[in-house]
Amino acid sequence: MSEENAEEVKQLEAEVKLLQAEIRALQQQRQDSWENFSFQFRGQMQHALAFVCGRTQDLEETVVSRLKEEVEQLEKDLKLQTQMNGISLNSCITKTLQSRGREVVHQVCLSGCSSELVFQVEFQLSELKDGARTERRIRDLNLVLDSSDLQSLSSFLSRVEETRELLLFFRTIRSFSEKCDDRTRTFQHFQEKFPSIVSLPEGCGSEVMTLNHPELPGCGFFIHWCMDVSTGGAVTPKIQLLSKIPEKALQMFPSQPAGGGAAEAFQSLLRILGPKAAMESIIRAVSLSERDELSD
Amino acid sequence: MEGASARGVLSHLSLLEVQARSRGSRVPQQPSRVKELKAKIEALTSQRDQLKAELQLHKKLQKLRAPVDKQQEDGEDEEMDLDSESSELFHLMARHSELMDLLHAHNLIGGYDAITTNRGKGMCFSLATEYEGVYLDTYNLELNLKPNVRISRHNIPPFIPLNSLAEQSDLQSDVRPFLATVSQHLNAFAGRRQQLKLVKEQHKSVEVMESNLLCSILVLMFTVPKEKTALLCTLEYNDHARCLPTRVHLNCEDELLPDSPKWKKNCSLLMEVPVHRALTAIKKASDIV
Numbered sequence: 008m009s010e011e012n013a014e015e016v017k018q019l020e021a022e023v024k025l026l027q028a029e030i031r032a033l034q035q036q037r038q039d040s041w042e043n044f045s046f047q048f049r050g051q052m053q054h055a056l057a058f059v060c061g062r063t064q065d066l067e068e069t070v071v072s073r074l075k076e077e078v079e080q081l082e083k084d085l086k087l088q089t090q091m092n093g094i095s096l097n098s099c100i101t102k103t104l105q106s107r108g109r110e111v112v113h114q115v116c117l118s119g120c121s122s123e124l125v126f127q128v129e130f131q132l133s134e135l136k137d138g139a140r141t142e143r144r145i146r147d148l149n150l151v152l153d154s155s156d157l158q159s160l161s162s163f164l165s166r167v168e169e170t171r172e173l174l175l176f177f178r179t180i181r182s183f184s185e186k187c188d189d190r191t192r193t194f195q196h197f198q199e200k201f202p203s204i205v206s207l208p209e210g211c212g213s214e215v216m217t218l219n220h221p222e223l224p225g226c227g228f229f230i231h232w233c234m235d236v237s238t239g240g241a242v243t244p245k246i247q248l249l250s251k252i253p254e255k256a257l258q259m260f261p262s263q264p265a266g267g268g269a270a271e272a273f274q275s276l277l278r279i280l281g282p283k284a285a286m287e288s289i290i291r292a293v294s295l296s297e298r299d300e301l302s303d
Numbered sequence: 304m305e306g307a308s309a310r311g312v313l314s315h316l317s318l319l320e321v322q323a324r325s326r327g328s329r330v331p332q333q334p335s336r337v338k339e340l341k342a343k344i345e346a347l348t349s350q351r352d353q354l355k356a357e358l359q360l361h362k363k364l365q366k367l368r369a370p371v372d373k374q375q376e377d378g379e380d381e382e383m384d385l386d387s388e389s390s391e392l393f394h395l396m397a398r399h400s401e402l403m404d405l406l407h408a409h410n411l412i413g414g415y416d417a418i419t420t421n422r423g424k425g426m427c428f429s430l431a432t433e434y435e436g437v438y439l440d441t442y443n444l445e446l447n448l449k450p451n452v453r454i455s456r457h458n459i460p461p462f463i464p465l466n467s468l469a470e471q472s473d474l475q476s477d478v479r480p481f482l483a484t485v486s487q488h489l490n491a492f493a494g495r496r497q498q499l500k501l502v503k504e505q506h507k508s509v510e511v512m513e514s515n516l517l518c519s520i521l522v523l524m525f526t527v528p529k530e531k532t533a534l535l536c537t538l539e540y541n542d543h544a545r546c547l548p549t550r551v552h553l554n555c556e557d558e559l560l561p562d563s564p565k566w567k568k569n570c571s572l573l574m575e576v577p578v579h580r581a582l583t584a585i586k587k588a589s590d591i592v
Contacts, residue, residue, distance in 0.1 A: 144437050177413055
């Protein structure tokens with residue numbers, strides 16, 4: 008009788024070893040695919056998992072309604088972060104590249120937009136455990152931007168890809184798109200207020216606002232408002248006044264007015280009045296309006 | 304008389320049994336070892352099935368989340384089929400994990416991780432800093448929103464002029480420009496501090512003579528090769544929102560050295576490029592030891 012038992016014990020022990028090996032393999036598989044934040048089942052997700060595996064007495068409706076509540080909370084949270092950060096993310100795909108010892112490396116692909124500026128960002132994130140702290144580092148940053156204004160951003164973008172400054176990239180595009188929005192609003196405002204004088208040949212998102220008096224078709228002024236982006240991420244609006252006056256008209260004024268031409272005068276106005284008031288005063292001048300006062 | 308002896312035998316037997324049990328007798332071992340192993344197998348099987356189910360669920364949720372661009376693996380056996388009753392649950396689970404990933408992404412890109420506190424009367428923000436791809440310290444700032452917007456608690460170092468930055472921005476109508484400015488100052492400070500750390504690590508031949516808490520002034524001593532002359536270099540960072548110097552000044556016993564074309568070039572390099580990298584270039588050109 009003890010012989011039979013010894014056989015059985017051997018078989019069972021072998022079975023145990025097989026199961027343990029299988030479990031180790033599955034756990035490794037899970038760890039490799041679940042370093043993603045999202046797939047650590049916690050809270051209502053854990054209850055939902057238990058339900059799916061048939062390990063709970065709860066009704067499906069209960070599980071669904073509780074999970075729905077949690078999802079609604081998360082949607083609200085995402086809205087808040089989107090609003091405060093000025094960046095709208097519409098997809099985030101993470102893949103674990105390496106998860107050995109103290110270092111975990113993820114490949115992260117983000118896509119989204121900041122106002123009109125659409126981006127796709129890909130980078131490697133390395134997290135190295137050093138005692139109680141975790142050192143996070145970006146490796147290999149790749150930026151793809153879709154904007155009508157890529158020229159002003161190009162030198163900044165190549166520098167920031169080199170230095171891998173992900174956070175600087177996002178701070179800068181947020182600032183850039185805010186300033187572009189400001190420009191769009193201002194141009195639209197003037198077009199609505201002075202429709203006969205102001206035109207936006209390339210749309211309100213463009214850099215140029217054209218000023219013409221309807222009775223002086225050959226003469227025009229252009230307000231060119233571009234954004235200068237330094238390699239350090241500082242976004243500075245640069246507004247200039249350009250003029251197109253036919254030779255014959257210029258000849259009627261033998262001497263230049265004191266203080267230089269219109270362009271220089273505009274720069275002084277900018278310094279004294281600020282951009283919006285300066286632009287308005289130029290527009291009124293072009294409109295040959297009888298009222299000299301500036302509006303508020 | 305029979306009863307007495309039966310009781311005696313029974314009680315003797317039970318005494319033996321107790322003794323046997325208390326000695327952990329190995330005699331009944333075989334059957335209970337089998338039982339033990341069988342119980343273990345049951346537990347392990349349950350654990351393995353649980354893991355398999357989780358992995359299957361994970362795969363399914365991944366599929367639900369990326370319907371368009373991910374390449375679909377052909378011939379995948381669906382052990383959990385998508386019946387219409389459970390599909391709402393799976394879609395909710397997929398959306399849950401997607402939201403968690405997006406929220407994590409907001410944190411990764413340096414978002415403010417905004418939380419409302421004190422039943423909506425306040426809001427707390429995290430200000431992350433980074434330099435050259437390395438995440439550095441995160442600072443926290445709490446604002447009271449009612450009755451009006453005021454700075455409440457924070458752990459921002461005192462040499463960042465928080466109150467004056469708050470005064471310069473219109474906190475009452477929008478807190479975001481204020482947050483952006485504070486973040487800019489903190490990142491510039493973290494960047495300057497990190498540059499100093501890298502100078503100390505990478506350039507042991509350069510002596511750091513002076514620096515301050517805000518890292519807005521840095522005095523370094525170089526040794527010029529050949530004559531081993533000492534050259535004192537002062538970097539002033541007067542724009543606290545930037546991590547490049549606004550002024551570079553050289554002092555040397557040899558008064559002609561700072562005006563040499565070589566050193567004029569090095570000075571402009573120090574103005575345009577972070578100091579640790581500028582020093583690498585200057586060393587490479589053998590201008591300093």
